[in-house]
Amino acid sequence: MALKTVSSKLAAQLDKELMGPEIGFTLEQLMELAGLSVAQAVQRQFPLSIYHKNKILVVAGPGNNGGDGLVCARHLALFGYRPVVFYPKRSSRTPFYGQLVNQLKFFKIPVLSTDDDWKQLLHAKDTLCVVDAIFGFSFKPPVREPFGSIISELISVQDQLPIVSVDVPTGWDVDEGPVSTEHIVPSMLVSLTVPKPCSAKLDKDKTDHFVGGRFIPPDFAVKYGFEPFPYPSTDQILKL
Ligand SMILES: NC(=O)C1=CN([C@@H]2O[C@H](COP(=O)(O)OP(=O)(O)OC[C@H]3O[C@@H](n4cnc5c(N)ncnc54)[C@H](OP(=O)(O)O)[C@@H]3O)[C@@H](O)[C@H]2O)[C@@H](O)CC1
Numbered sequence: 662m663a664l665k666t667v668s669s670k671l672a673a674q675l676d677k678e679l680m681g682p683e684i685g686f687t688l689e690q691l692m693e694l695a696g697l698s699v700a701q702a703v704q705r706q707f708p709l710s711i712y713h714k715n716k717i718l719v720v721a722g723p724g725n726n727g728g729d730g731l732v733c734a735r736h737l738a739l740f741g742y743r744p745v746v747f748y749p750k751r752s753s754r755t756p757f758y759g760q761l762v763n764q765l766k767f768f769k770i771p772v773l774s775t776d777d778d779w780k781q782l783l784h785a786k787d788t789l790c791v792v793d794a795i796f797g798f799s800f801k802p803p804v805r806e807p808f809g810s811i812i813s814e815l816i817s818v819q820d821q822l823p824i825v826s827v828d829v830p831t832g833w834d835v836d837e838g839p840v841s842t843e844h845i846v847p848s849m850l851v852s853l854t855v856p857k858p859c860s861a862k863l864d865k866d867k868t869d870h871f872v873g874g875r876f877i878p879p880d881f882a883v884k885y886g887f888e889p890f891p892y893p894s895t896d897q898i899l900k901l
């Protein structure tokens with residue numbers, strides 16, 4: 662089956678239309694479903710009954726990809742995992758990000774900043790996986806600090822510690838794929854709504870690919886040039 666993708670430009674347009682005056686979704690609604698999808702994909706890939714570790718590091722970036730990570734952490738806690746969130750650059754774009762952080766505190770999920778030693782979580786002995794919610798479809802290379810150093814740390818452990826990338830592997834050009842030889846190779850990618858073109862560069866032997874964010878009707882998918890995904894039953898995700 663040929664991979665169905667939409668470009669970064671079209672993905673942003675699709676997002677805008679969903680949240681525009683005619684359709685009227687709010688960011689909060691879509692982000693909740695996006696974060697839930699990612700948590701469900703993690704649970705499918707790393708069920709607690711098989712993996713006897715429950716600590717998950719969620720690295721959240723400054724935009725909506727990071728917001729998806731904050732929501733995902735809350736659902737992971739509800740599913741029985743022990744998420745820890747590293748949120749180095751907190752957004753003040755909308756008060757909603759602050760509310761998401763308050764919800765994490767309500768769930769007693771630690772939220773670390775650059776002053777904390779987040780790197781001690783980068784050990785496969787204790788940590789099950791890392792959720793990469795740093796950048797999504799609005800990332801434009803080259804990467805700026807502190808994220809360059811954070812990405813390098815993740816790359817240095819990815820052979821031992823699986824990375825679950827949300828929507829786009831962080832640091833990859835959304836349309837072109839990896840921009841340097843040293844790059845994140847996720848063990849799992851959860852594309853939201855529809856895969857972005859960079860996902861065609863995934864090595865299928867190294868990365869399992871899921872689509873999630875089950876929030877559009879079939880005719881809307883067709884309008885944006887892709888076939889609707891056949892999600893089974895009540896699932897929020899589909900393995901491609
Ligand atoms: N319909 C859907 O599918 C839905 C999708 N959703 C999710 O939204 C994601 C897209 O979110 P988004 O548009 O907020 O952008 P995102 O990728 O998080 O990055 C922007 C941030 O990164 C920063 N930044 C950029 N380049 C940088 C650089 N080189 N180095 C350093 N920083 C850089 C940039 O900073 P700025 O340039 O503004 O200073 C800004 O702060 C999408 O992938 C999906 O996960 C759901 O939540 C809702 C429904």
Ligand SMILES: [K+]
Binds near residue numbers: 795797826
């Ligand atoms: K990401």
